[in-house]
Each structure stands twice: as structure tokens, then as C-alpha cells.
Amino acid sequence: MRLSADLQAFQIKLGHDFRRPELLVRALTHPSIATATRPDNQRLEFLGDRVLGLVMSEALLMADRAASEGQLAPRFNTLVRKETCAEVARELGIGDVLRLGRSEMLSGGRRKEALLADAMEAVIAAVYRDAGFEVAKALVLRLWGNRVTEVRADARDPKTSLQEWAQARGLPPPSYTEIAREGPPHEPRFTIAVRLASGEEEQAKAGSKRAAEQTAARTLLARLETTS
Known part of the structure; x- marks a missing residue:
């Protein structure tokens, strides 16, 4: 062939x-x-x-x-x-x-x-x-x-890490909300917001809901760890 x-x-x-x-x-x-x-x-x-x-x-x-x-x-x-x-x-x-x-x-x-x-x-x-x-x-x-x-020494899923951070402080699990969806059906862009019961929130945009959720969780967790 x-x-x-x-x-x-x-x-x-x-x-x-x-x-x-x-x-x-x-x-x-x-x-x-x-x-x-x-x-x-x-x-x-x-x-x-x-x-x-x-x-x-x-x-x-x-x-x-x-x-x-x-x-x-x-x-x-x-x-x-x-x-x-x-x-x-x-x-x-x-x-x-x-x-x-x-x-x-x-x-x-x-x-x-x-x-x-x-x-x-x-x-x-x-x-x-x-x-x-x-x-x-x-x-x-x-x-x-x-x-x-x-590969990061701790390559754990950022959503899991954020949930554990919240639980360690007596908070319920983070909530994820789709804020917007843009672009054509074959190439969408999702904007996702993650929010803690204590009021902290971050948003992220990506080509899939999962990726946007992970990015938002990672960004929020990094901010929380810097300020804690």
C-alpha cells in the first residue's frame, strides 16, 4: 500500500x-x-x-x-x-x-x-x-x-483541590455556573463561574465546560492560597 x-x-x-x-x-x-x-x-x-x-x-x-x-x-x-x-x-x-x-x-x-x-x-x-x-x-x-x-508535583484536579480547601474550612462544595456560551456549535467557548459559600468567586473561559471549570477553580485556589 x-x-x-x-x-x-x-x-x-x-x-x-x-x-x-x-x-x-x-x-x-x-x-x-x-x-x-x-x-x-x-x-x-x-x-x-x-x-x-x-x-x-x-x-x-x-x-x-x-x-x-x-x-x-x-x-x-x-x-x-x-x-x-x-x-x-x-x-x-x-x-x-x-x-x-x-x-x-x-x-x-x-x-x-x-x-x-x-x-x-x-x-x-x-x-x-x-x-x-x-x-x-x-x-x-x-x-x-x-x-x-x-508534570506538577501535585497534579491533582484543581476542582478536587478547591473542594478540599473548602471542606477543610467547613464550607460546602464550590458551585459552578455557566455564564455564557459563544461561538459556533462546532467550536463553542464557555464562560464558567465558580463560587464559594463564603463569597469568593472567579470566572474562566475555555472551549469546553470542563476546561473552563478547571481553569476557574485553579485561579480561585491560587488566589485563596496567596491571601490565606
Whole structure:
């Protein structure tokens, strides 16, 4: 099988020369365009998620030999979450080479975080099946780069940290309210406010409600810790 010009260029950027190029094609084929003879990337995405998890688990253990499971778990979650996978996918330009159905293309599928994250995991699995674990491991560590060594010592979800801060002071959990939603349906921007019963409040804007909530919680927590 011969790769198209755009996939040949992507392969070079990825840094892996596929012996079985059909694996790369499958990794970049979204279910919206799949057929009986053109399988989608869902099974590879399932496998890639596990390969990524093993690579990151080992990398974190090697990076901090004294860390407890309680310290490692949030760091792991930060490195393998969909947002991180989508971020790496954007750096690679995966969105430009995704094989999508017309409806997905019209709805901005090439920029959708979930699609990019799934494709990134599928590409990892494709490399794993093409060349084995060690090659896939080296690829993942190169693509994730400094994220592995610079992951925060306490990479816990900011919403959880803010809730624990409130509970420690006898306050109920923070409340989150959607203030505004802007932009087209395929690329919305959410403004979320987080508020404590004691009156403190912050707002944040992001491309998903979850990301906006996290940013708002992180900003409020940082302010509270500075003033406390």
C-alpha cells in the first residue's frame, strides 16, 4: 500500500516509517467515513490508550523513585487525559490528515478535542503494532517531551483541590455556573463561574465546560492560597 502525499509528510513529522502503512491509514480513519473495507480507528484507539498508560506509568516511576502511589496517580492522569492527548495531536497536525465523513468535516471535526485525542491514541497503537513496544515507547516519550518531567508535583484536579480547601474550612462544595456560551456549535467557548459559600468567586473561559471549570477553580485556589 502506498501512502498519499499528505500521509507521507505526516509520517515524516511523526518520525516513524511504517512497514505496514495500512495501520497509519486506519489510525486516522474516523467512524464517520468507515466502511466494511475501510475499518475505523476505534480498536486501535482502545489499544493505544493502554500502551500510553503503560509508557507513562513506567516513566513516572523512573522520574521519581520516592513518589507514593498517591502522588503518582494524579500525575499519571494529567499525562494521559484527553486534553493532553489532543494537545500532542495538534502539535503533530493530526487534524489535517484525519479521514472524516462530510458531516464531521462540516461540524469542525478536525478541531474537536475528542476526535484528536482518539486519533492520537490510535496512532500510538499503530506504531506499536508496526514495530513493537520499545519503538512505541520511544515515540511517546519523544512526543510528550518535557510534559513527563515537568508534570506538577501535585497534579491533582484543581476542582478536587478547591473542594478540599473548602471542606477543610467547613464550607460546602464550590458551585459552578455557566455564564455564557459563544461561538459556533462546532467550536463553542464557555464562560464558567465558580463560587464559594463564603463569597469568593472567579470566572474562566475555555472551549469546553470542563476546561473552563478547571481553569476557574485553579485561579480561585491560587488566589485563596496567596491571601490565606
